[in-house]
Amino acid sequence: MHKKKVLVHGTADSLQKFSEDAVISDFEVVAVLSEDDISVELDGKDLNILTPQALPSFVYDLIDGIILTDLAADDGIIKFFLNQGVAPRKIIPWNDDAGWGTFSLPTKDGTNTIYFCGLEFHIRDEEGVKLFNQTHWRLQKQRQVKNLLPQDYPAIVAQDYQRRTGKPLDLNNPRTFTEKLQWLKIYDATPLKSRLADKYRVRNWVADKIGAEYLIPLLGVWDDFDDIDFDDLPDQFVLKCNHGSGMNIIVRDKAAFDRQAAREKINAWLATDFSALFIEPHYTRIKRKIIAEKFMANGDLPDLIDYKFMCFDGKIVYCQYLTDRSTELKLNYFDIHWKPTIVERSDHPRSDHPERIRRPKNFELMKTLAAKLAEGFAFVRVDFYEIDGRVYFGEMTFTPGAGNFHYNSAGTDEYLGGILKLPKASAPPQL
8 A cells, every 4th residue: 555645634732642653654744734833743854834724725636635633622623624625535533542533424315424544434234334343443453553563562462362262372482373373473474475475466476386277367456446447347256355364345246236335345454454453464565455356156056165275384284174154154174185073163163064075076186286385384274266176276374363263172272283383583574
C-alpha cells in the first residue's frame, strides 16, 4: 500500500500527540490545519499551518484523507468538512486514548453507514456487523503493535498464546509444536518467507520449482478495487487479497455479484496489516494487492477439498484433509501412506468415518511436489487441490493459525515439537 496523502487537523497538543504515534508512518502529511497560531513538525518536517476556512475546495480532491486529532474538542468539525464537499470516507477521527474513531451518517434506504479510518461500511445485516467489528479490532490492534519495538514482540506473543491456548509460553525453551511456531514467528521471519506467503509473488517461485502447470490460472492483479474492470472477467471467478488468510470472495454468478459489499470487504482487508494481528512479522513486507483467479470446481461438490502437507525439513509427516468449508469444516489427518490417524485439533473436528475417505488419485505426486517446495524450511505447510484429476497448488503457510491452537489428541503437540528443529535465530523486521 502506498502512503496516503493527508491533511491533519488539530490543536498544538493533539497534533504533537499524533506526531508521536507510530501510525504516522503510514501517511504522507501534506499540510496541517489549525485555527491556532502554532508551528508543528511531523515526520521530521516543518509543515505549513493553514486554516480550514482558507483552504481551496479543490485541495480536498487531491488528498486521500483528513485526520481529525481533536474531535472531542469540536464535534462540529466533521459537519464543516462535509459542507465543504469532502467525501465522508476521507474524514478520519483520531485521538491518543482510543485511537481511530468512527462516525455515522443516515442513508436514504435506512441502513446505517459507518465511516472508520478511511473505510465505509453499509451495515445491512449480521455479516456487515461482523465485518465492521472485525475491522475495528484489527486496525486498533495494528495501531497498538506499531508502537512497539521488536524486543517487545515476545511478551505480546506470549500473552496471545496464553489467552488462546490456556498455556504459558517459554520462548527460551520451546518444546511443543505450537510453542516452536511462536518462536518461528519472531525469529525466522525471513524475506523468502515473506515472498512465499504472498499469494501473488509465490506463483513465479512455484512455477520455477515445480512448473507453471500446477498454478490456478490468474485473471488479473490490481492495487485498488475500483481499478477492476469486471466486464473483462468471466461469469465465475475468485477474488483474493494476497497478504493474509481468509481474504477470499467466491463469485459463482457475476450477474448477482454485490460489488458494493465486495468493495467494503476488500478495502477493509487491504487496510489490514496481517502481520500485526498475532505478531507474524514475515507478512509485513508483503505489498498488498487484489488478485483474481479462475473459478475452480470439482464436479458437483459444493467446496474444493484441500490437501495440506505438513513438512519438516522437506519431509512430510501428515496430510491434512479439509472438507465441508461452507457448512461445518472437517479436518482429518492422514499419514504418508493415507492411513487415518487419531490426531485432532480442538477447533476443527474430525469426520465421523475418516477410514471411508478415499485416497486422492494424485497422492504420490502431491507428496513429491510438496517435499520439493518444502526443501530448506524447518516447517511449512504446502497446500494442493485435486480437480478433475489434476493437481493445483494452493498456498504455502509457515505459521498456520498463528500457532494459537491446541490438539485434542494427547501427545500430538509434543510429538510434532520433537520433530521440528529450529533454525538459527534472525532479528524480526519492524511491523
